[in-house]
Amino acid sequence: MGATSACSRVATADIGDGGTLLDQLRAKKTVRLGLAGEQPYSYIGKDGEMTGSAPTIAKRIFKALGVENVQPFATEFGSLITGLNSLQFDVVAAGMYINPERCEQVIFADPEYQMLDAFLVPKGNPKNLRTYKDIAESGARMATGVGYAEIAYAEEAGVKNVTTLPDQLAGLLAVEQGRVDVFVGTAVTVRNVVEETETSKAEATDEVTPMVDGKPVIDVGAFAFRTPESNLRDAFNRELHKLKKSGELLEIMRPFGFGKDQMTTITAKEKCKP
Secondary structure (H helix, E strand, O other), X not given: OOOOOOOOOOOOOOOOOOOOHXXXXXXXXXXXXXXXXXXXXXXXXXXXXXXXXXXXXXHHHHHHOOOXXXXXXXXXXXXXXXXXXXXXXXXXXXXXXXXXXXXXXXXXXXXXXEEOEEEEEEOOXXXXXXXXXXXXXHOOXXXXXXXXXXXXXXXXXXXXXXXXXXXXXXXXXXXHOOOOOEEEEEHHHHHHHHHHHOOOOEEEOOOEOOEEOOEEOOEEEEEEEOOOOXXXXXXXXXXXXXXHHHOHHHHHHHHHOOOHHHOOOOXXXXXXXX
């Protein structure tokens, strides 16, 4: 999946505002994307090729920036920021949620989507799990992905023990086999795994709104860049906003399960505020 070796690294920007990296990428005609193997954001398809909403957006935007080729570097979600900052790849293209903690480690483009959560439960939802509070109060065994924001939301609601699994397919299998009562992920991720596997043993719940300090949270996902590379991030943002304004962004994302409700005008600056 990740054919690029970790020792093959690009030189990062050599001036404070990151002015040179885009020129380097143009000269090489290639940008390396950090992927996390989560559908529908970024993953390697059945044909062995890179796919997902984020790589598809990246191809369109980097081509407009004069970088013809995109190259995948697959890793675990929890290793994406470390891999980015250790120069293993040039940009995180994994639909990563923006939050203040991550904003201390990387800089984000403005988000391409907004998202609520959903639960993957046994057919019929026997424990009637509709909210994070339901999971906590019922004592249900919950799982989610490594490094997912849903871990914090569960803890906020009082869920005591959360198992982490590699991806949503592992989550589906765990639910089907009765090893966990619920797998929690983004609404599109959970819906897609149910539809694509055509499982008869599990189902997706309606959308779930996480609560933090008693307030509802709508998460947004975006591309992440190394902190010095603000010029590259800004150039990316300009092209992203063109796609938003024209409606092309929705058309790019629609095949991966996104709709108008997932389009957003929220900015990275807003979501980075503590």
